[in-house]
Amino acid sequence: MMKNPQTVTFTLNGERKTFITRPDEKLLDLLRREGYKGTKFGCGQGTCGACTVLMDGRAIYSCLLYSMQAENRDIRTIESIGTHDKPSEFQQELIAAGAVQCGYCIPGMIMSAEALMKAEKTYPEEVVREYMDGNLCRCTGYEKIWDALQTVLARREAANKAKAKS
């Protein structure tokens, strides 16, 4: 079916992998086709954030990126964050706060928060909102997501400070 198959090679969740793709295939579609179902389709237009993944540590909309643009980059998806036995800190707090309603937005939220925590050392409210602004949630009113995130960030900020002192 695919004439002139082309390939793309990138690091996916820590493993270097090569995939067959087409020049017009979006990274989101490639990921989902390859079984990485945690990255969601919500709009395909870069406006909802359900498809958020990390590229070289930065949150991007995988529905906008052509798969070939991932060549030689480092891609991380929700599948690399937490396990049933050991969810990540933020996942744990989201679950505890009752912040996961339909859950469709949640993997994207988690990836944006990962980007935030990777890039920043302190977390003023405005910066946090900036990072999380691209992820729409229609269920929660953001209250419990916000609270869960603040709990994690407060802990990390304290830890970062302690590290800086020692």
Added chain:
Amino acid sequence: MSNPTANFKQVNHSVTKVDARQLALGKPSYVDDFRPPNALVVKMLWSPHAHARIVSMDVSEAEKMPGVKAVLWHGNVPRIPHATAGQGFPEPSPYDTFMFDTKVRFVGDRVAAVAAETEEQALAALECIKVEYEKLQPVFTIDEAMAEGAPIIHDEPDAYVPIPIPYEPQKNLVARVGAEVGDFEKGMKEADFTFDDTYETPYAQHCPIEPYVSLAQLDSAGRIVITTSTQVPFHCRRIVAQILDVPVQKIRVIKPRIGGGFGSKQEVLLEDVVAMFALRTGRPCIWRFTREENFRTGRTRHPIRVRIRLGAKKDGTITAIGMDCWNNTGAYGGHGLTVVSCCGSKVLPLYRCENIHFLGKVYYTNLPCGGAYRGFGATQAFFAFESSMDKMAEALGMDPVRFRQMNHIRSGEGSPIFAALGEGKEGVPMTVGSNALAECIVRGAEEIGWSNRTDWREKTGRYRRGMGMACLMQGSSIPHIDMGGASIKINEDGSFNLLVGATDLGTGSDTVLAQIAAEELCTTTDKMIVYSSDTDMTPFDVGAYASSTTYLSGEAVRKAAADAKRQILHTGAEMLGLAEKDVLCKDAHVQTPDGKQKVSYGDIACYALYQKNQYQIIGTASHVTGKSPPPFAAHYTEIEVDTWTGNIKVLRYVSTIDCGTAINPALCEGQTEGGTLNGISYALTEEYLFNENGRMMNANFTDYHIFSMRDAPRIKAIIVPSYEDTGPFGAKSVSEICINGPAPAIANAIYNATGARLYEFPFTPEKVLNAIRAVQA
């Protein structure tokens, strides 16, 4: 009376949502996550015209396009009138829809569908379908629809409504419903003050982040298995059987996790097409709406014009309430009658009044189709009604809170409206049981600092703050229409399979139902394996709508659990060699009251399954309600108006809620916060913009703005408990009511800030500015 909630061990606790972990980990859970690699992709050719007849159509070229496996159009499918609205049977909605028709009635109506190997191939094939249209004069407003000699939108002879209600498609009239209590005109005459105002509410979309998506495939026995993002799996099965003219037996509908619905998925919009393609091709077929399709073709909130006439005496007694509603249902009539009925039935009982007039009319137009949307008519009507209540309070020289406190319905009181207005038939007489509205009003006022509120005439400067409030009610299920079923069976380790037809669409109902089962069975919620909504596996349930799941399906679950518990007690007593009356259930054991002799549920299950007098311990029950107890709420907000730009900023929002016993307080708060923010977003920014051809011009999240984390104000949800004797462990409902408050509360706050009264939302800067200028002029 002692507090019955004090002894609860499972309900009234914020236990962890049963599916939270799998969803936070991104495990495959939703329809599209189960797409088989060989699935064909479905795409639809949509009507570019608002109103046109299809004169001719040629799909032969499309059929020959690469990758195309089948094309569906009016020439090759059965023509069966049906309603897409997923409601009880027979539906209170007209059978005015056909899988494919020779006429198109809005921009976004179905023309023809293609199933192909890839999306690109399907899209390419659509371009090869030749259609010749004869354009007809479109109808874009209620006034045009009502006008003498208006174009007839449904002129097909085979449309009809399956229940005995007025339906006059030759006048574009979908339904009419009314109620008269006392003597409205007399009540208006007795009043010292009267108001007569008309309000307009806009189109809006639910915007679940997961768009509509359905997958159909044939199993090895040749049955059609539909995995779909639906709120109504059993109605879906029935309706697809009807449309395809196949027996119900041939269809299985599976509802996996759903990425939000809010009413939009109480509709059968995709399933008939994917099922037909699966039958025709023998291949799995998937159809997922784009975001644009979700806006244009997906269901919407009915825009409604509401006229409120209100009369009151100087002492604050309300002498007359009149409500007239004109509901624009768009091109098809689904939910038209029931939504307009709820404008009256879920709003008018809130205040005592002896003279009430209600009339609701529903009209077709050539615009997108209204459907079920959280709040369901009450949202539209409360905006109008609670705005007029504020106007009346001011005329009386009374604090708006005080005026409402004087007049709101109390526990033990009824309203003639309950009996007069049902959904497609008469309602059910009812007195209100639990009612903590009085406390909601007080708690909310304290939280927002209502006593600091000042008159708008005292305010100056560019930025002016204002406070507003609104009181609300809703219902809990549709009495004598809705039915829920549940069954529960025990496993060797004392865990239970809880099978429910009730449909968790992200609300957390699986968790709430598990808590109810665990409470009744004296075990813990983590022992419940919940499976919801698979028409082959679970008992029937009407589905997730009308705020029914906790109250109605919850009681079915409680009864099923009680049934299982009787069996557990029986076998446990047998094992202990005691009489049933001498033992009880406690902490997953059957034991003597002193606890000296006991046997665990796991051992009881093993005994019953393997050892002696063997049988499966399994409880089953159904539930139908005779009541629809209203939850109550008082909403308060403080806003800031930029009087130069008309921009509104919501500074604080307080949502109190009396939902009876909160089975899971954290989830109740989540429902309240989410519904409230949706309501705020609707009040301030959401609307459909149409061009002169009736085409929606802002069908994406950039131009149709829903609130993000940066836009969202802090919302304080306050649960004010009450105990509803007819509900499971005292519960009523929570999900819908909260969306009704923001539009009126913010409208009232705008008035309090500026003296400008808005009769139409969203409250865009332009509208606000015009209203402010009118005051200043």
